[in-house]
Amino acid sequence: xxxxxxxxxxxxxxxxxxxxxxxxxxxxxxxxxxxxxxxxxxxxxxxxxxxxxxxxxxxxxxxxxxxxxxxxxxxxxxxxxxxxxxxxxxxxxxxxxxxxxxxxxxxxxxxxxxxxxxxxxxxxxxxxxxxxxxxxxxxxxxxxxxxxxxxxxxxxxxxxxxxxxxxxxxxxxxxxxxxxxxxxxxxxxxxxxxxxxxxxxxxxxxxxxxxxxxxxxxxxxxxxxxxxxxxxxxxxxxxxxxxxxxxxxxxxxxxxxxxxxxxxxxxxxxxxxxxxx
Numbered sequence: 035x036x037x038x039x040x041x042x043x044x045x046x047x048x049x050x051x052x053x054x055x056x057x058x059x060x061x062x063x064x065x066x067x068x069x070x071x072x073x074x075x076x077x078x079x080x081x082x083x084x085x086x087x088x089x090x091x092x093x094x095x096x097x098x099x100x101x102x103x104x105x106x107x108x109x110x111x112x113x114x115x116x117x118x119x120x121x122x123x124x125x126x127x128x129x130x131x132x133x134x135x136x137x138x139x140x141x142x143x144x145x146x147x148x149x150x151x152x153x154x155x156x157x158x159x160x161x162x163x164x165x166x167x168x169x170x171x172x173x174x175x176x177x178x179x180x181x182x183x184x185x186x187x188x189x190x191x192x193x194x195x196x197x198x199x200x201x202x203x204x205x206x207x208x209x210x211x212x213x214x215x216x217x218x219x220x221x222x223x224x225x226x227x228x229x230x231x232x233x234x235x236x237x238x239x240x241x242x243x244x245x246x247x248x249x250x251x252x253x254x255x256x257x258x259x260x261x262x263x264x265x266x267x268x269x270x271x272x273x274x275x276x277x278x279x280x281x282x283x284x285x286x287x288x289x290x291x292x293x294x295x296x297x298x299x300x301x302x303x304x305x306x307x308x309x310x311x
Contacts, residue, residue: 049061051071053071055278056071056278056279058073058093058279058280059071059072059073059093060072060073060093060094060095062094072094073091073092073093073094073275073280073283073287074091074092074093074094074098074099075089075090075091075092075263075266075283075287075290075291076089076090076091076092076099076102076103076106077089077259077262077263077291078103078106078107078110079258079259079262081122081255081258083298083302084258084259084261084262084298085295085298085299086262086291086294086295087106087110087114087116088106088109088110089106089287089288089291090102090103090105090106091280091283091284091287093280096126099126099127100126100127100129100132103121103123103127103132104132104135107121107140107142118142119142119143120142120143120144120145120252121136121142121143121144121145121146122145122146122252122253122255122256123145123146123256124146124147124256125146125147125148125149126149127144127146128144128146128147128148128149128150128240129149130149130199130200130231130232130233130234130236130237131199131233133146133148133233133236133237133239133240134231134232134233134236136236137233137235137236137239137240138233138235138236143239143243144236144239144240144243145240145243145244145248145249145252146240147240147244148237148240148241148244150237152228152229157218158218158219158220158221159175159176159215159218159219161228161229161230163175163176164176164181164203164228166230166234167180171183172203173203173228173230175205175213175215175219175226176215176218176219177209177213177214177215177219179205179206179209179210179213180205180209181203181204181205181226181227181228182203182204183201183202183203183204184204195232199231199232199233200229200230200231200232201229201230201231201232202227202228202229203227203228203229203230204225204226204227205225205226205227206225207224207225209225210224210225210226211224262294265294266290266294270290270293270294272286272290
């Protein structure tokens, strides 16, 4: 189980600390409390009734949570024949590859904040200030000049996207040197460069959804799964696991989810009326 992608292969980063008694547990400080070794439980729930339809135990890293989301959706489609119209999740699931998988491969609307690191702290123009043109695959800067994936013709064709799935759009040095906005755009470099994901269409779709009233409803619905996690810790007292290794965590998380579902289903069942005397 330790060779599983969700328990180590999801990230090439070597853990800073290793638990000798349970190597798969990850040292984490996600909360304001002191750091500790932990596993994470991931729920896929029905937003109408907050019934848990699938559970996945993972190590406590973002990449493993994204992989767990994909596995739960695929299992739900296969076992229960449920095809979600939308997925409501937090920013950890808003990476470009995951949004591309949801939109392009599964046809699911992503009600998810986009994971974006393009913000700048030096008051220069951010990537959002550049307009993408689909017709000729270029971007127009605030000064009106075009940035293209390549300004040179190579004898041997080179891939436009890097290993992370991002394409670099570069302006020509001539345009940047003569531009009156150079100090506000790229004061320390000869020419401006911006990055665009190959899944940018899915990212734009998520950004557009975030401006709708339906997204506000989804934000309120997301509290249902947060309440299940709070119930897991405070009522079921699952703030500490009794079993070790990923299989132990999996067993405890599944049993806890079953108990939560039984409690929910008992409340949903109508109470029979008393027979008249």
